[in-house]
Amino acid sequence: MAPTSQYLSSADLKAVNDGGLIREDVMDQIWDISKIPLPYTDLVGSDSCDNAYFEWTTDKLSDPEIGGWVVDGADSDKNDSSTGARLGNHCGILDKEVQVTGRARASDTIGRGDELSYQVMMRQRELRRNVEANALGIQGSQEDDGDATPGIPAGLAAMVTQFDTGSGAAGGGFAAKAWTEITPGARVPLTETMVRDAQQDAYLDGADPTVLMSVPGVIRKLSEYMFTSSSRIATLTRETQGITGGGSATAVGSVNVFITDFGQTLTFRDNRIQQIYEDSAAAAAAAVFLLDPAYARITFLRGYRVNPLAKTGDADKRQMLVDWSNRVMNPDAHRVLLDIDPTAAVTFDGA
Template sequence: MAQMAGTTDTYDVKGKAEDFRDVIYTVAKEETPFQKLVGTNYDVSATKHQWQTDTLRAPGDNAKPEGNDATFQQVAPTVEVGNYCQISDETFMISDTTEAVKKYGRKSEIKRQTVKKAKELARDMEHAMVGKVQPSSAGSNATPVRQSGSIWTWLSTNTDRGATGADGGYDQATGLTVAPTDGTLRDFAEDQVKNVQQQAFDVGAKPTVIMMHSSLKKTFSKFPGIAAIRADAPAERRKDAQAVIVGAADVYQGDFGYLTAIANPWQRARDVALLDPEMWEVGFLRGISQKPLAKTGDAEKRLVNCEWTLVAKNEASSGAIADVQAA
């Protein structure tokens, strides 16, 4: 059917109102699984945050005669460890005109960017803690940049590594964490989990979470310990009740306890962590905040920053499976 002659349509009209949805849609992973798991602490009061660890002596024969005259042994001191606070920041500059004009999806561009930059900072922190092997650094006058040692540079007691791999750990002589040596890649397997679980059990640790990169989660769900892959619909079937195919595992029951599986998109793809969340913490010397910078023109400058460190209360509480890939 043809348009009748003389018809005025939308192609001819001037001054049409815009149909602009008043919202901004963002697709990005905002979660920081490790930080959400372990929690935060604001009691940090120096650029190097320190704490102490201890353990019990090995058990042995302990039978004494009547009337025994006590003898004494020097008690073992606690072990001092620590990590350095790292400064992370984001900046942005918004023209005064941009802030003044009417905008869709937000009233203030400064407020929107402040929230966005804070989320980006949290993701940068997650990357520094679990996404890379980052030994701690005290910085110096020449290079005044401190670094917080990442989780992988702490874990050294309960580990399972590929050939040629070597543990890092905390160095008492330097007061810094040392990066582990990456070994030969091998397939991620259930026996590795069993091995680290047993090591942790033997030293008295009780990890409850297994955290891995998303690329390894599918392999984890295929561990042979999982027998049933289907779940029947409820016995009292509703009209819309359906059977369920179980294609993933979220809890692993091993010989030495349960592990809740968490996929972390920011984590190193070759490493898996067995964690006791209560034995880790993120410490803040300065929390995430926004600060206006000196105005030098027709724009607003903002700094969003924080000063933080990773607190490994006792690394022997947890463990690492290193040098693995999806099978």
């Protein structure tokens, strides 16, 4: 073989200062795996409000009672009227800002036409994810004072009826026009009994939750439990058809629907946007929601928008903004199990 000094190789071309003479082979497309659904937002839908603090009213029938007979012709001396309750929430503003120089916009970039348009599109997606994450949080509500204190909408965990998991969690509930923040307790494993009891508690209140939503780790552990002998629910095999005739068989490795004791179909929904929070010992914990989608909304004072900002030089500025809140029509329509350990195996009753 001839010595390298006698021929020009691709290595020689790459070695030319600065950056070599071989064109880079870069696909003119951006592959983004983060464009994922927003399960809670898509599930409950949206409505609007006219003020930064907005209210609504709730009511429900009284519990059935035994007795209460009246004598024929007796005068009426009772008042069974009920006022119900008045609830409210504060709106909060979330935003993203971008600044792109004139030269950056004029440059021939990979995978996008105009750099400013691309940045606006991506930051708007991030903003929608932030709304989803905060909507499912444990924070209480806070009024905007127009100075240093921003408005904060209460998270769903603070607004819906809690079912006691034995973790020692406290907080939640509405008083004096504010929702109280959740103070986490010590995390506990999820049990089938917790889910059944919470569903029964809601059912006796007149509610019919149809969706169980939590972080992926909890949903996986719940599905894995459904295949165990103690669950009495699912088996690792099922009947398949068409195998002898050349058809294909399907391996089923998960359970995502649970028919409750009271006839409801409870669908398991994992939410990759829902956030883990810290329990009282700073360990990872998660909320598990039993939801009736008809009784919750994402509420907008100002919907998603793009505001051009004043130019102060050779750069274009944009602000992506949304002014929004949570609305839970009736807290008793839902249940939340707090401080669930997303890494622990699900059991029947914790034994």
